[in-house]
Amino acid sequence: SYAVGANASLDDLVKHALVHHPSNTAAEAKVRRLLAKVPQAESLPDPKFKLSSGAMAETAAGRVNWMAGVEQALPFPGKLREMARAAGKEAEVAAAQLEAVRLSVASQVEQAYWNLYLAKRTTQITTQNRQALEAVRDSVDARVAANQSSQDDQLRLATESGKLEQTLIQARRAEASARSRLNALLNRPSGSDLPSPQFRTSGVRKDLKGLVSLAESQHPSVVAAGASREAYQHRLNRAGLERFPDFTLGVQHAAVSDSGLAPSANGRDQLFASIGVSIPLWQAPRKAKIEEGRAGIDESTALIGATRASLRHEVEDAW
Numbered sequence: 001s002y003a004v005g006a007n008a009s010l011d012d013l014v015k016h017a018l019v020h021h022p023s024n025t026a027a028e029a030k031v032r033r034l035l036a037k038v039p040q041a042e043s044l045p046d047p048k049f050k051l052s053s054g055a056m057a058e059t060a061a062g063r064v065n066w067m068a069g070v071e072q073a074l075p076f077p078g079k080l081r082e083m084a085r086a087a088g089k090e091a092e093v094a095a096a097q098l099e100a101v102r103l104s105v106a107s108q109v110e111q112a113y114w115n116l117y118l119a120k121r122t123t124q125i126t127t128q129n130r131q132a133l134e135a136v137r138d139s140v141d142a143r144v145a146a147n148q149s150s151q152d153d154q155l156r157l158a159t160e161s162g163k164l165e166q167t168l169i170q171a172r173r174a175e176a177s178a179r180s181r182l183n184a185l186l187n188r189p190s191g192s193d194l195p196s197p198q199f200r201t202s203g204v205r206k207d208l209k210g211l212v213s214l215a216e217s218q219h220p221s222v223v224a225a226g227a228s229r230e231a232y233q234h235r236l237n238r239a240g241l242e243r244f245p246d247f248t249l250g251v252q253h254a255a256v257s258d259s260g261l262a263p264s265a266n267g268r269d270q271l272f273a274s275i276g277v278s279i280p281l282w283q284a285p286r287k288a289k290i291e292e293g294r295a296g297i298d299e300s301t302a303l304i305g306a307t308r309a310s311l312r313h314e315v316e317d318a319w
Helices: 010-020 022-035 037-041 079-145 151-185 208-218 220-241 284-318
Strands: 048-053 062-074 247-256 270-277
Touching: 010 022, 010 079, 022 037, 022 079, 037 079, 062 270, 079 151, 079 220, 208 220, 208 284, 220 284
Parallel strands: none
Antiparallel strands: 048 062, 062 247, 247 270
């Protein structure tokens, strides 16, 4: 746990929550994890070393004792580039999602803060009303005793007193709930001390149309969906390149013995290069990758529309 100052403002509490809330920490770690995938996607596979020995062929130059070679796989040009770009866009998605998490945490802190303020003010006002009602009841009791008022007035006051007591119980329960919620958002024990919430105005009321337009274009959820669509586009580009073969380049050395069956044996070692080409034969998985990319683009495009519709509602409701 950590201490929160007695004079901490709402902005201070939001800053504490953004630093300490686990969902924010998890989203930051996700960004780092996906960024680490970019150099993996753009790197060549490790080369392979081969060593052969045993009863090997005998040439005119002599018997081959052993062979060693190195091979390097080379994907068709563009494949690694598209995968790296797709990985970079996925990291952008995570970064935008991180901003969305930060906005959500800040919003929840503000809501809990104002719920706490409302509950405390309700408790204060209801307590004052109950004290005023007690004074009125003492006066009515005295009038009833003097036959200057009826017991109906006492019954009405008792009913009102019961309503105030119920309101007070609900307000105290709401205060405890808001306090627990706020401490949870700050990642602190539920019983930790909190500063007394202070009222402040929300500033100048902005134009609704402008706010909706801003949310539809710049909200992190929209940015994340747009980056996701671009990531699927790069995956689709990579899938289109799968119809082209990959290559394997190799260099091999054969150690030849200078003794052999042929009188011409001279023991001259052999050095040669090789090139291999993959055969893109099976088309079913390649077609499936293309369909996956197209479906992902359609999914992200629809998600952008759904997100914007939801944001319009949220902005109008908040406004």
